[in-house]
Amino acid sequence: MKDWIKWLPLIAALAAVPWLTNAYMVSLLLTCLMYVALAVSWVMFSGPSRYLSLATTAFFGIGAYCTAWGLGHLPWPLLLLGGALAAAGTAALVGLFVLKLRGSYFAVLTFGLSELALHVINQTERSISGTVGRVLLNPPEQDAIYLAVLALALAAIACCAWLWRGPLGHALRGIGADEDRAATLGVNPLRVKLAGFALAAAFAGAVGAAMAGRWTYIDPHTVFNPLIGFQTVLIVMVGGASRIQGAVIGAVIFSLLSEFLRMRFPYFYLVLLGLLLILSVLYLPNGLIALLPRKKAAAHG
């Protein structure tokens, strides 16, 4: 518990950023924090269980649409909760079917889930409201979004640490090592996976609901962008899936690097980014986190 007290100054500094710096810094850090929250939410389930999920896009988009539909009717913080619940509910329902699959089949179906969600919402919007996109009137201020995403990122880290330390985390790791073996110890694999998958989805949904306020115009193709899901997985691959720090470091480096490359090499930045990713996966298969000495990191929890 006292571990995180030494992080208080950093947390306080991050919380003070909107008052201390300019809008560009806030926007840059907001992207960082969004990917920290998404990567940690992804790793809390997929890290120990080794179920490679590409559904982050789906949960993010569902959360974003909660804000798109609810803004103006309900207070914004309530919409974050709504986004979390909607995403978790979808994860639990879909998980009943897809979590019975293993390996690449699971990954492919979770990718399909994002496409399915995109088309369902597209069709609903067209047939019910007769629109394709939505203009957000009175979106929340960027500073409010920033603080909300900061809170979500911290909550995701705390939740992940708590989860991994308890029986559910042990069970997820056991499932990742060998599902049948874990079952012989009394673990109900489907139930444990559903709980983990839904919990991870809740955070991705809340982040989507928060980030939606950043765009003044929302359409299904923007918020159900498959890149969101792919980038989340890549971040964890670059950072390392064995520890929370891996996801956090990966997210920060990835966001800053892609921002830097985009400014310097606007036409080549995706090529360069891809190249760097390939190199890091080839030469650092366990992620950047493997470069940190284990003992020192263990003291951080």
Added chain:
Amino acid sequence: MTQTHILEVRHLHVDYNGYAVLKDVSLSVTRSSITVLVGLNGAGKSTLLKAVSGLKAWSSGDIVFAGTSIAGEKPAMLVSRGLLQVPEGRHLFPRMTVLENLELGGYLRSARQRREDLERMFHLFPVLRERTDQLGGTMSGGQQQMLAIARALMGSPKLLVLDEPSLGLAPLMVAEMFRMIAAIRDEGVSVLLVEQNVKQALAHADYAYVIDRGCITLEGPGSELAGSDEIHAAYFGTAAH
């Protein structure tokens, strides 16, 4: 019957794709005893254990645990009823620490029970206390076997099923292992032990069965079977005496 027997296998028939692997197998495990099942490779031991732990369905017969049939029950359900198995090859989680392995073993228990059981395991297997943060896969074979048994005991079993616990262990370790198993029995846990190390197993068995080509061919108290001509002929190539 159910008062004295924790487990009863009644006229069990199991087949794989129409090929009969177990033919009319009946055996029972008395409460707080060590029951040993010996047999050569391919005799049907593993199939019987799979059926007992809910991993293989049978075509006829029944398996009764603590007075109730286990037909159609999933492994997790059986664990919560107190039937735990330590599979062959130990099946630890090698990338998880000793402590995490043990905690996962007590998955179905409350946090308080888990803490108490952990203390009991450290008392029973002192070597595990010194190595709580070591990865399971980096320990010696004997230590891993102890961890596997301790992990199963964390689930507070009524019946502990051990599949070849002496496999791949040094002779001294094997003797130690059988002493542990006797200690576990003395704590009131019933043990069903499947072994190829016939000599040691029979020496520690309260009751024993011999399985051959899917049939129980011989049964009796361990000490009696240890001296029988059939056992010697089958396993040592000579008659007793």
